[in-house]
Amino acid sequence: MNPKTCMFPFTSLSVSPRGSIRPCCMYNSPDMPTWENVKDLTPEVPWPSKYIKILQEKMLGDNIEVSTPLCNSCWEPENAGLDSHRLRYHRALKVLNDDLITNPKLTFLDLQFGYLCNLSCIMCHPEESSQIQKTIFKLIDTTSSIEQKKYYQSKVNLYDNHDWTVDEISYQKVLELCRPVKSIKISGGEPFFNPKFKPFLEFLLSKKVPIENLHITTNLTIYDKEIIELLNSFPNVRFRFSLESIEKEDDFLRWPSKWEEKQKNLHAYLSQLRTKNFVSNTCIQSLNLFSFFKTTNYLKNLNYNITIQHQIAENSLAGLYYSDKQYIQYYLKNNDKNFISNYLEKIMNHNNNSELQVNYFLGMAKLQNKNMQNEFPIWYEFHNKYIHE
Numbered sequence: 281m282n283p284k285t286c287m288f289p290f291t292s293l294s295v296s297p298r299g300s301i302r303p304c305c306m307y308n309s310p311d312m313p314t315w316e317n318v319k320d321l322t323p324e325v326p327w328p329s330k331y332i333k334i335l336q337e338k339m340l341g342d343n344i345e346v347s348t349p350l351c352n353s354c355w356e357p358e359n360a361g362l363d364s365h366r367l368r369y370h371r372a373l374k375v376l377n378d379d380l381i382t383n384p385k386l387t388f389l390d391l392q393f394g395y396l397c398n399l400s401c402i403m404c405h406p407e408e409s410s411q412i413q414k415t416i417f418k419l420i421d422t423t424s425s426i427e428q429k430k431y432y433q434s435k436v437n438l439y440d441n442h443d444w445t446v447d448e449i450s451y452q453k454v455l456e457l458c459r460p461v462k463s464i465k466i467s468g469g470e471p472f473f474n475p476k477f478k479p480f481l482e483f484l485l486s487k488k489v490p491i492e493n494l495h496i497t498t499n500l501t502i503y504d505k506e507i508i509e510l511l512n513s514f515p516n517v518r519f520r521f522s523l524e525s526i527e528k529e530d531d532f533l534r535w536p537s538k539w540e541e542k543q544k545n546l547h548a549y550l551s552q553l554r555t556k557n558f559v560s561n562t563c564i565q566s567l568n569l570f571s572f573f574k575t576t577n578y579l580k581n582l583n584y585n586i587t588i589q590h591q592i593a594e595n596s597l598a599g600l601y602y603s604d605k606q607y608i609q610y611y612l613k614n615n616d617k618n619f620i621s622n623y624l625e626k627i628m629n630h631n632n633n634s635e636l637q638v639n640y641f642l643g644m645a646k647l648q649n650k651n652m653q654n655e656f657p658i659w660y661e662f663h664n665k666y667i668h669e
C-alpha cells in the first residue's frame with residue numbers, strides 16, 4: 281500500500297454541519313456547499329458516493345499528495361513532522377491491509393451534528409457555528425476596511441443555512457446511514473446544545489447493530505445529567521473536549537464561555553462518566569502560542585490520564601499562518617525546540633496578510649469589551665504596527 285494512501289475514503293463518510301458529504305471532517309474547500317449533500321441525495325445517501333469514489337481512485341494513483349490538494353490539512357502537518365487526522369485514524373484502525381482497499385466498506389461515520397452552537401470561537405468558521413456566523417455578520421457591519429469586509433463576506437455568503445439536524449428528511453437519511461455502522465464520531469456545532477442530540481443518542485442505543493465505539497466532542501459549556509446517563513449506556517465512549525487555553529485566555533478564544541463554569545463541567549464529566557477514555561483537543565493558533573504547554577500542565581495535574589491532542593488551526597484567520605513573522609521568530613528563539621518548531625520554521629517562508637488577522641482580533645476584542653494589549657501583551661507587541669485606527 282502506498283504510504284500516502286488514506287483509508288478514510290475506503291471506510292468512512294463524514295456529514296458536514298450543513299449536510300455536505302465528504303470522506304472526513306478535515307477535507308475542506310470553500311466550494312463545499314456545491315458538493316453532494318444529504319438533502320439532495322435521494323431516496324437515500326449512497327456509499328461510496330460519486331465524489332468519494334473519485335477520491336478512492338486518486339488514493340490509488342501516483343502522486344497522491346499532488347492530486348489531493350483538499351487533503352492539505354493532513355499533508356501540511358505531516359510534512360512538518362506533526363501528527364495528522366489521517367495518521368490518527370490509521371492508528372485507530374490498527375490493521376491496514378489491501379483488503380480494505382479492494383473491498384471498501386462503510387464502518388465509520390463522522391457526523392458534525394449541525395451548526396447550532398453557543399460560542400463564537402475565534403478559530404472557528406461560519407459553516408460550523410451559528411454563533412460565529414452571527415459574529416462575522418456583526419464584524420461586516422462594523423469594519424471600515426473594504427478588504428476586511430470582503431474577506432468576511434467570502435466566509436458567510438457561500439452558505440444556505442441548511443442544517444441536516446433541523447431538516448427532518450435529511451435527519452432521517454442520516455439515521456438510515458447509522459443503522460449498519462458500529463463506530464460513530466459526533467462533533468458540531470455544539471452537539472450538547474442541539475435539541476436533537478439526546479433523541480439521536482436514544483436512537484443509537486435502540487438500533488439493531490449496536491454501536492461499539494462512540495466518539496463525542498463537546499466545548500464543555502453545558503452540563504447535562506441525562507446526557508451523562510445516555511453516554512454511560514454505550515460500551516465504549518471516547519469523550520473529547522476542546523480546551524484551547526485556561527482561565528481568561530480561554531474565555532477570549534471561546535467567547536462567551538466562562539472558565540469557572542467550564543472547569544466545573546469538566547470535573548463533573550471526568551468524575552461521572554463511566555468511560556475513562558478522555559481526550560483534550562487543543563488547537564494551536566496565534567493567541568495560544570505561548571501558553572499551550574501551560575494548558576497541557578493543567579490537564580496533567582487533573583490526574584485523569586487525559587490524552588492531549590494538539591492540532592494546528594489551518595484555514596483559519598486566527599492561525600499562526602497569518603501571524604507576524606517576527607512574532608514567530610521570537611517564539612522560536614525563546615523556547616526549546618518542540619513538536620511545533622518545524623511547522624513554525626516552514627510557515628516562516630510563506631507570505632501572509634497579518635493585517636487581516638490583526639483587524640479580526642481587534643474586532644473580536646471590541647465585541648467582548650476587551651483590549652488586546654491587556655489580554656495578549658506579547659502578541660500585541662509584535663502586531664501593533666498593523667493597527668491604523
Ligand code: SF4
Nearest residue numbers: 286304306351354366
Ligand atoms: S488525507 Fe486527510 S483530509 Fe484527506 S481524506 Fe484522509 S484524513 Fe481526510
